[in-house]
Amino acid sequence: MGEFDLIRRFFQRPVRRAALGVGDDCALLAPAPGMQLAVSCDMLVEGRHFFADVEPRLLGHKALAVNLSDLAASGTAPLAFTLALSLPRADEAWCAAFAQGLLALADQHDCELIGGDTTAGPLNICITVFGEVPSGQALLRSGARAGDDIWVSGHLGDARLALEALLDQHPLPPDLLAATRTRLEAPTPRVALGLALRGIASSALDVSDGLLGDLGHILKASGVGACIDCSLTTPLIAAYADIQRSDTIFDRDFLRLCTLAGGDDYELCFTAPAAARAAVLQAGASSATPVTRIGRIEAEPGLRVVDGEGLPVTTRFASFDHFAG
Numbered sequence: 001m002g003e004f005d006l007i008r009r010f011f012q013r014p015v016r017r018a019a020l021g022v023g024d025d026c027a028l029l030a031p032a033p034g035m036q037l038a039v040s041c042d043m044l045v046e047g048r049h050f051f052a053d054v055e056p057r058l059l060g061h062k063a064l065a066v067n068l069s070d071l072a073a074s075g076t077a078p079l080a081f082t083l084a085l086s087l088p089r090a091d092e093a094w095c096a097a098f099a100q101g102l103l104a105l106a107d108q109h110d111c112e113l114i115g116g117d118t119t120a121g122p123l124n125i126c127i128t129v130f131g132e133v134p135s136g137q138a139l140l141r142s143g144a145r146a147g148d149d150i151w152v153s154g155h156l157g158d159a160r161l162a163l164e165a166l167l168d169q170h171p172l173p174p175d176l177l178a179a180t181r182t183r184l185e186a187p188t189p190r191v192a193l194g195l196a197l198r199g200i201a202s203s204a205l206d207v208s209d210g211l212l213g214d215l216g217h218i219l220k221a222s223g224v225g226a227c228i229d230c231s232l233t234t235p236l237i238a239a240y241a242d243i244q245r246s247d248t249i250f251d252r253d254f255l256r257l258c259t260l261a262g263g264d265d266y267e268l269c270f271t272a273p274a275a276a277r278a279a280v281l282q283a284g285a286s287s288a289t290p291v292t293r294i295g296r297i298e299a300e301p302g303l304r305v306v307d308g309e310g311l312p313v314t315t316r317f318a319s320f321d322h323f324a325g
Contacts, residue, residue: 006090006118010099011083016112027114029080031132037079038131038138040070046123050185051166056094058185059125060101065189066208067129068109069266072194073206075139076131078109083116086124109191139197139204139270144222146299148202148271151280153190153289156211157237157255158183160262170250176239183238187266192287197270200279204270210261215269216303228295231308233259236292253315260305271297 031037044063046052064081071078083102087095106113111129162180164170172180190206197204203218211233219226234240234255243250272280277293284291298304305313 006095009092010095011113011116013103013113015114017079027080027082029114029130031079034135035132036135036138038071038074038076038133039128040067041126041128042066042070043124043126052123054185055101056097057101060098060103061105061186063125063127064102064105064111064129065187066266067127068105068111068189068191069187069206069208071129071131072189072191073139073204073268073270074131074133075137075194075198075201075204076133077195078111078191079130079132080112080114081106081127081129082114084126084128085116085118086121087118088120088123109189133198137198139194139201141203141205141218141221143202144218144224144271144297145202145273146224146297147274148297149274149277149280149293150215150226150228150295150297151268151270151272151291151293152207152211152233152236153193153268153270153284153291154188154265155183155236155238155290156207156233156260156265156267157258157262158239159187159264160258161237161239163262163264164258170254176242179242180239184264187264189266190268190287190289193268193283193289193291196283196287197268197272197280200276200283201270201272204268207265207267207269208263210263211265211269212260212303212305218269218271219297219301219303222297223301225298225300225302225304226295227298227304227306228260229308230256230260230305230313232292232294256313256315 044050050059067081068078103113158180161172162177162184165172165177194204203222205214205217207214215226236259237255280291307313
């Protein structure tokens with residue numbers, strides 16, 4: 001199976017909204033009048049971002065999900081995406097399963113595959129996603145103000161629990177590993193919540209490398225500081241209740257590490273004025289997404305982490321760095 005046969009069999013689809021899709025040297029795409037085009041790009045590399053034995057269907061899902069998560073963080077509606085795919089060999093069964101996971105999520109969010117590239121080489125997936133947002137209404141990292149609440153969506157820490165177990169660092173019972181591994185390999189992009197937060201959130205980003213590290217980007221862009229109550233974050237581990245009921249024992253600092261610096265959560269971290277709490281909760285309800293208030297923005301620069309009694313937490317938590325180690 002050659003390159004163009006592979007594209008036609010697994011990735012070429014009828015054009016829907018794009019003026020021109022797969023097949024020419026360039027696709028043609030235009031946002032609606034009064035809208036801005038939002039663009040994001042993410043790369044997944046075998047051995048760095050995923051294990052070699054991951055199911056190709058799940059890998060297809062995640063490859064697009066991490067890009068849709070960026071659109072969610074900017075309050076942007078998905079339009080289309082391109083796929084650049086490097087494969088060790090043209091494995092038909094692998095390609096069929098990968099395309100199934102990729103295109104099922106694309107259809108769920110009405111996001112059209114409009115082009116890309118394929119080549120032989122180490123397994124590497126690079127997606128560029130396009131969305132549209134009303135001019136001037138995109139959520140940015142630079143809008144947080146002193147007194148704003150800090151919120152997170154969904155759950156934090158389960159992906160890190162799965163990663164630690166798969167690396168044989170902190171074993172999990174089989175049922176807990178299966179549940180947390182789903183969170184690692186098939187994250188849910190919070191697109192509906194991002195759209196609902198337009199006009200409410202003052203800043204936002206997605207949590208991909210760890211809560212504290214990613215929140216730091218908001219603080220730097222906005223020129224503010226923050227205080228996080230870590231007693232509100234540990235219970236956000238979806239598997240937390242099951243861990244408490246099982247014989248698995250993790251120390252407090254490890255659970256804090258998972259929620260504060262775990263990475264691969266692909267939830268939204270966002271800020272909003274305290275007066276907007278009811279609106280934030282309504283945005284969560286309308287998008288069927290849990291939201292939790294975990295701290296506040298402060299005028300003094302820096303990021304403080306405290307426990308449930310307001311006492312400083314001195315343990316240092318380092319988020320993921322692509323070029324560390």
